[in-house]
Amino acid sequence: MNGAAARVADATGNWVDTLAPRWSRPYLRLSRLDRPIGSWLLLMPCWWSAALAAGVAHAVWQLPLIIVLFFVGAFVMRGAGCTWNDITDRDLDALVERTRSRPIPAGQVSVPRAVVFLVAQALIGLAVLVQFNRFAVATGIASLLIVAVYPFMKRITWWPQIVLGLAFSWGALMGFAVTFGRIDAAAVLLYAGSIAWVIGYDTIYAHQDAEDDALIGIKSTALLFAARTHQALLVFYALAVVLIGAALVSAGSSFPAWVGLAAFAAHLIWQIRRLDTGNPALCLRIFQSNRDAGLLLFAGLLADAVLRAGV
Template identity: 60%
Template sequence: MSGTSAPPPPFERPVADAVTGHWVDRWAPRRARPYLRLARIDRPIGWWLLLLPCWWSASLAAIASGTVPNPVHLALFLVGAIAMRGAGSTYNDIADRDLDAQVERTRSRPLPSGQVRARHAAMFLVAQTLVGLAVLLRFNATAILVGIASLAPVAIYPFMKRVMSMPQLVLGLAFAWGALMGWVAAFGRLDAPAWLLYAGTIAWVVGYDTIYAVQDIEDDAIAGIRSSARTFGPRLRAAIGACYAGAAALVAVAALSAGAGPIGFLGVAGFAAHLAWQTVRLEAGNGRKALMLFRSNRDAGLILFAGLALDAALRVWIG
């Protein structure tokens, strides 16, 4: 009919919450775009949030050992985070494709929108997992075992939103795993600072993913999807504030137990201040602001990493 236009072909359909004007939508080969979207390459905040605890842990290990963060480890964690974030997202989308079709924000994802078949997505999942395995095999034997153990919470997370009111806790177990990896990669064992950092990172993940879930409260209720945002209800801001306060406190204790100095604690303070700012700015009914605050956790994490890494480096440089 005159005045109407045909919908764009599948490879031209971006996902609802992708970064506007991302290179995936502008420069990637058209047939590759649905797969890059399936791996969340157009939403880099996911791999940043998976990567940053690895870098924090590597920096704490450097502080404890009197060295600088191992640059090879930092680079391997970067590649591994991108690959495993993509693999986890692909697995999650395969498991959730029917639920995603019922939620406004997620129905444009490659699987529910028909851009990618489930069989092809499974093959893509295997390819990404092999990249992650190749990275993991570069570490010591204990780190390899710890890394493999991370697959347990990853495997069960997509199904938790159907059976528990706080699936973000299981997501926290998975996304915080990097807090263990940097330490065990350096020392071949897990000590108190790593476990304290892991606990603090879980609280951080629950806080920021609750903010993320604010976008979907109404649709989740219709689809029967459970989330911490729905569970907290009118106590949403107080609950997120409590998660963030616990995260900052546990990270501070982890830094103390690793022997961090003033620069490291300055990073912890900046991290805590950023989390407090997010809590104050949150508006329960404002999905757009919730997405902005969620994405800002990359900056919060980089502040903490900068403080810890600089603390380690100054100890070496000053001697």
Template identity: 60%
Template sequence: MDGVTAPDAEHRVADAVRGHWVDRRAPRAVRPYLRLARIDRPIGWWLLLLPCWWSAALAAIASGAAYPDPAHLALFFIGAVAMRGAGSTYNDIADRDLDAQVERTRSRPLPSGQVRTRQAALFLVAQALVGLAVLLQFNRTAILVGIASLVPVAIYPFMKRVMPVPQAVLGLAFAWGALMGWVAVFGRLDAPALLLYGGTIAWVVGYDTIYAVQDIEDDEIAGIRSSARFFGRRMRGAIGLCYGASAALIGAAAILAGTGLAGLVGVGLFAGHLARQVLRLDTRDGRGALGLFRSNRDAGLILFLGLAADALIRHLVSG
């Protein structure tokens, strides 16, 4: 695989955003690396970032602040983009042979030959160093918690080969930000952060099962395990249970943090958005499933805005 020359260096990744600036304006030499980091698929870093912002907003409510710390929000943004890129690069290195067997993923930079494995590994290190630089801006406990996130990140790519629901391990990794926003403010982990983490894991399993609808047939041929394959005809019900658990646990976290009406309305609207996804899901429609998966950015932003508004309202009232 390392010696393959890309037959088409301009080959757009199958599930990338159409007309993205990476494919139109980025220098040709760097396009494969931007694709490797999933810059042309921003939904990934959004889904990594939003739990950080939820946690920061809950911490603002609990601490009596008027709003989440802007510096923390900015650091989480930079860290999410960098670590999403690093995680994706690592995943693609581990899965390069499997990806070549799946229609949606064989156009990725490594299986298509646009980037060699050694080049990808160096790019991985560069992105990880950016993430480390961001992490070092936080308190000691937050740094230790952040480093611990590398465990589920490291093992996830290999779970597709042995676990019937590898999305559970993905949830452990992608939900980690639900701990970070809280520990960055308080220097410890409390019940609201842990409940938020549990709810976010359930959210990740739900939305990634929707995402996996695109690959069911190819995954069966390649022997790749996924929650979509495991749940089969029970998929909509299973996603509904995941989303129901997510809303319940996040709601409990909000209540324990002292959230008022505005924040709970945000939780309710978030839950309603998730219910709408389940009702609209057609397990035979991969393109539609991709659209529903991407809509989780909007669901997450709704929740964040509700929690942030609650912090501001409570601060104004108490002041």
């Protein structure tokens, strides 16, 4: 199979296609390193929580290391999660135009080799996790149950995005677990707000596959909301902002954090106004822009932490 044919349909022209050794490309695609947006979205709640916890602690000396470890852990574990997802969804992926070129249904990686690759990624993730305290290690391991069941949810419920939210928002708990060895009310509120955010942005993402999903019997909030997607996004995005705001109140956050939240909210409003669910390419671009929304909030939380630490 030549290099062009081996590419995943919605991820061409990236560094994996052009720079990575040819033998490694199917595995890098399996872990979605050709499309790192999902890793960034998994990382955002981790960074939010780390910065918010640092603000509560009035200390930022550990924060740079925590930020780096969360970065590595998010990218590795998102790759492991995607590998698991592709193993379980290989037959369904073969039926969908956008996903049939993924490495397993395309025949680039066998299932046994994918399992070995999954284990290797999980071990790297574990090596990162054990750098933290025991409570944080246990909290991180607890997320694996949600990750394991997520791929099956689209077969049985119209709300698989809720389960994805539970998994992708887990990092909102981890910053407090790492910093304090406990989970405070602020972390729980941040977690709930992040779940609402994930439901919103993954609904946008799911609109890319709505027609194929309807034909093969896959369920999603994109199909559930259909023409009411804009109204649903308004509800979930508003809920995200309110809950994250409640987390800031609980954490005693100062002005910079609120500026970050306001910028985050403004970006979400822009997404709703710009969205055309009948335009898959636009849906993908708006979905991807959530990394920028998350970074705006993180910048505010980070500035708040530095200010409160008196640096």
